[in-house]
Amino acid sequence: MIKNLSKIYNKEILVTIGASLFTIYSYCNSALRYASDDQFILYRYIDNIARGDGFVYNMGEKILGSTTPLFTLLLASIKYVFQIVNTPDLVAYVNITLFSLSAAFFYRLSSGFVSDRWALISATIYFLSSGRIIPQGMETSLFLLIFFVFLDFLLQKKFIYSSIFLSLLLLTRPDAGLIAILAFIYWWQKEGLRKTIKYTVVTIGISLPWLIFATLYFGSPIPQSVMAKLHVNDIINQSSFQAFKVQTSSISRIYWGNIFDPDNIPAQVAVNLLPVCFFVLVWIKKRMNKDNWIILAISLAYLISYSISNPVMFPWYTSQLKPAWILISFAGAVVLISKTRQPWLLGLCTLILISGPAVRWYGLATNNNEGNKILGLFEIAGQIKPSLKSNEKVMVNNFGAIGYATGAYIIDPFGLINPDASRFYPILDKCVDKTLQFTYPPKMIEEMRPDWLLISKKELKNCFSEEWIQSHYSPFYLDGKIISDIWRLKK
Numbered sequence: 001m002i003k004n005l006s007k008i009y010n011k012e013i014l015v016t017i018g019a020s021l022f023t024i025y026s027y028c029n030s031a032l033r034y035a036s037d038d039q040f041i042l043y044r045y046i047d048n049i050a051r052g053d054g055f056v057y058n059m060g061e062k063i064l065g066s067t068t069p070l071f072t073l074l075l076a077s078i079k080y081v082f083q084i085v086n087t088p089d090l091v092a093y094v095n096i097t098l099f100s101l102s103a104a105f106f107y108r109l110s111s112g113f114v115s116d117r118w119a120l121i122s123a124t125i126y127f128l129s130s131g132r133i134i135p136q137g138m139e140t141s142l143f144l145l146i147f148f149v150f151l152d153f154l155l156q157k158k159f160i161y162s163s164i165f166l167s168l169l170l171l172t173r174p175d176a177g178l179i180a181i182l183a184f185i186y187w188w189q190k191e192g193l194r195k196t197i198k199y200t201v202v203t204i205g206i207s208l209p210w211l212i213f214a215t216l217y218f219g220s221p222i223p224q225s226v227m228a229k230l231h232v233n234d235i236i237n238q239s240s241f242q243a244f245k246v247q248t249s250s251i252s253r254i255y256w257g258n259i260f261d262p263d264n265i266p267a268q269v270a271v272n273l274l275p276v277c278f279f280v281l282v283w284i285k286k287r288m289n290k291d292n293w294i295i296l297a298i299s300l301a302y303l304i305s306y307s308i309s310n311p312v313m314f315p316w317y318t319s320q321l322k323p324a325w326i327l328i329s330f331a332g333a334v335v336l337i338s339k340t341r342q343p344w345l346l347g348l349c350t351l352i353l354i355s356g357p358a359v360r361w362y363g364l365a366t367n368n369n370e371g372n373k374i375l376g377l378f379e380i381a382g383q384i385k386p387s388l389k390s391n392e393k394v395m396v397n398n399f400g401a402i403g404y405a406t407g408a409y410i411i412d413p414f415g416l417i418n419p420d421a422s423r424f425y426p427i428l429d430k431c432v433d434k435t436l437q438f439t440y441p442p443k444m445i446e447e448m449r450p451d452w453l454l455i456s457k458k459e460l461k462n463c464f465s466e467e468w469i470q471s472h473y474s475p476f477y478l479d480g481k482i483i484s485d486i487w488r489l490k491k
Contacts, residue, residue, distance in 0.1 A: 011116060012104040019103035019127040023096050026131045026365035034088065034374045039137035040400035041416065042066060043087045049076035050083070055217065057417045058409050064218040065225050065417035069210055070171035071139035091137050098141035099134065103127045105148035106323060109295075112155060113287050113331035121354060122330045126323055128357035129254065131364050133319045140319045143172045147179075147320075155292060159187055163199035167206035173320070174226060178301045186294050228415035228422065244307035250318040251276055251325050258356035258363075276329050283332035299324040374401055381405035383478055384452060384486060395450035397440065402454070411450050413440050420448075431463035452476075453487040460487070 034040075041057065045066050048056055055072075057065050066072045075091055082090060106126045111119035133140040150165035166183055169176040180203065187196040214221035239245075249268070253261060257272035280296075288296060302321050330353070337349045381402045384394070388408055395411040396402055403410040415421030424441035432439050440455055442463040453460075453473060460469060476486035 009104075011111075011120065012107060015107045015120065015123045015127075016100050016104045018124070020096065020100040022127060022361065023099060023131050023134060026361055027092060027096065027134045029365045030135070030367045031369060032135045032364070032367045033092075034137065034401070035132065035135040036137070037374060037377060037398045037400035039088075039091075040404035042068070042072060042138065043091065044400075044404050045072050046075045046079055046087055046091070049073070050079035057403075061417075062218050063417055063419065064214060064220070064223045067174055067223045067225050068139040068142075068172055069214070070168060071142050074142070088137060092134055095134050095137070095141040098145045099127070099130070102141060102145040102148055105145065105152055106327065108152055109148060109155070110327055110331070112292070113283075113327075114334045118330075118334050121350065122327065125254075125330060125354055125357045126326055128354075128361040129258075129326065130319060130323065131361055136319065139172055143169070143176075143320050144323060146172060148323075150179075150183075151295065154183070154186065154294065157190065159191060159195070159199055160202065163187075163202040164206060167203040170203070170207055171210055174223065175302070175305075178305060179298055182294055182297050182301060189290070224419055225416045227419070241307060243309070244303075247303055247306060247318060247321065248273055250322055253360075254322065254326055254329060254356070255353050256356045258360040276325070279329040279332035279336070280325070281332070282335050283328045286335045287331055295324055296328060299328065373398075377401035378405055380454065380486065383483055384476065387476075388452070392451035393448075394452040394454065395440070395445065395448065396452075396454040408452075411448055413444060429463060433459065433462060449489060451489045453489070454485060455487065456485050 044057055045055065048054065048059075049072070053059060054062070055064070056062055075087075075094060078094060079085075079087060079090055085093075103123050103126060107119050107123035110122040113119075114122065130144075133144075146165050146168045150162050150169060153159070153162040153165060162183065166176075166180055169179060184196060184200060187199050191199075211221045252268055252272035254276055255272075257268075257276075260271060262268050262271070284296065299321065306317070333349075333353060337346060340346050340349070377398060378401055382405070385406045385408075388394075388406055391409075393409045393411050394402065394406070395413065397413055399410045399412050402408075410417065412418045413421055413424075415425075421441075421444065424444040427439070427441050429442045431442065439459060445453065445455075445464075449472070460473075472490060473487040474490055475482045475484075476488050477483070
């Protein structure tokens with residue numbers, strides 16, 4: 001039986017092994033281990049659940065600060081079994097496994113548009129381009145695997161299975177609601193309203209236990225981090241259409257944009273973005289039909305919805321969208337390339353398409369930058385941890401690594417884990433430096449009086465008098481030296 005399976009899925013197995021080897025090598029050889037501060041928020045949730053402390057960030061506070069309950073619970077279950085493995089490494093190992101499996105399903109989807117040989121090249125571009133999602137340490141690998149399995153069943157017209165995996169998508173990321181709307185339309189187009197309702201009931205039914213639990217446990221199934229992002233424009237100082245710029249910039253780097261990426265926006269659009277858009281247009285004209293339109297619809301739905309809502313575009317947002325654009329654009333490129341009868345020209349075009357992703361992978365594999373920002377946050381955590389008392393509270397904006405390393409109670413000015421933060425926005429105080437991407441609400445500091453305040457001296461003095469500062473806070477001393485930007489409450 002195993003022999004028969006290996007014959008049937010030999011290409012999928014080959015892609016999985018290839019993706020595993022390349023991803024393991026780049027991850028192990030790269031100095032970059034932690035690409036973002038936010039991943040440590042997730043790690044603390046995982047640790048707390050695995051220890052039996054509950055689905056909480058701060059002890060005793062039942063606040064849903066994670067937008068990915070399925071990934072959090074999956075990793076917490078694995079962590080419970082493998083207690084001796086530190087959580088960041090455990091998440092990386094699981095993500096490498098999930099990502100390698102996702103490459104196999106990406107190959108399956110691609111083979112529906114191009115020959116097996118081209119599908120192997122397409123899958124190679126996918127896993128060479130996407131290796132950075134491992135050090136990001138988030139749920140992207142799980143999302144991509146479930147997304148590709150969902151599409152695989154959907155395009156095979158196995159709709160009941162697609163409805164099951166759609167529910168898992170929704171439990172992995174709430175923005176999969178966009179996919180759910182389009183899936184409903186697709187089912188209706190193929191099967192009619194009656195069966196569409198049946199598939200929808202299956203999707204809701206599988207999600208229902210979590211919805212009930214979250215409502216009873218947290219008071220609402222809507223993550224606090226989503227609620228905070230609803231008023232993101234009051235918190236973050238960013239330009240209009242920033243999300244659109246970030247998304248299109250990511251799309252422009254699918255191929256040679258990884259090698260030639262000019263700072264000049266018109267040049268970037270002309271040289272990198274427009275060719276990818278042209279490949280997509282070719283796919284629409286030559287390959288899109290009533291069975292596969294949903295792939296483009298999902299890609300456009302995310303692009304448009306993010307552009308309109310203009311959220312802060314974290315790297316894992318673009319990582320989960322980029323593969324669909326790779327799938328479509330590469331199939332369009334193959335239509336054009338296949339017109340040539342010259343083997344050397346065919347080889348040259350293929351080399352041009354794969355060279356950018358290869359350079360991106362090589363750049364990650366040889367990266368000597370450990371992530372100065374994250375290392376700096378760990379250094380701060382190491383400085384304050386010996387002096388922290390168990391009941392003391394720390395207010396800090398970038399709180400992921402510091403909260404993970406210290407285990408302290410965190411007051412988050414952004415509001416990802418502290419619902420009270422939202423009432424301090426928008427910040428009307430004129431003292432706040434509007435050039436900063438985000439800042440601390442002065443009234444929040446004044447009202448909450450955290451035991452530890454991690455804020456720059458300039459920012460603190462802009463909004464508080466010298467007299468107020470001296471009467472409430474003192475600089476933090478370590479080995480007789482003042483540690484800048486760390487303040488302790490006077491008691």
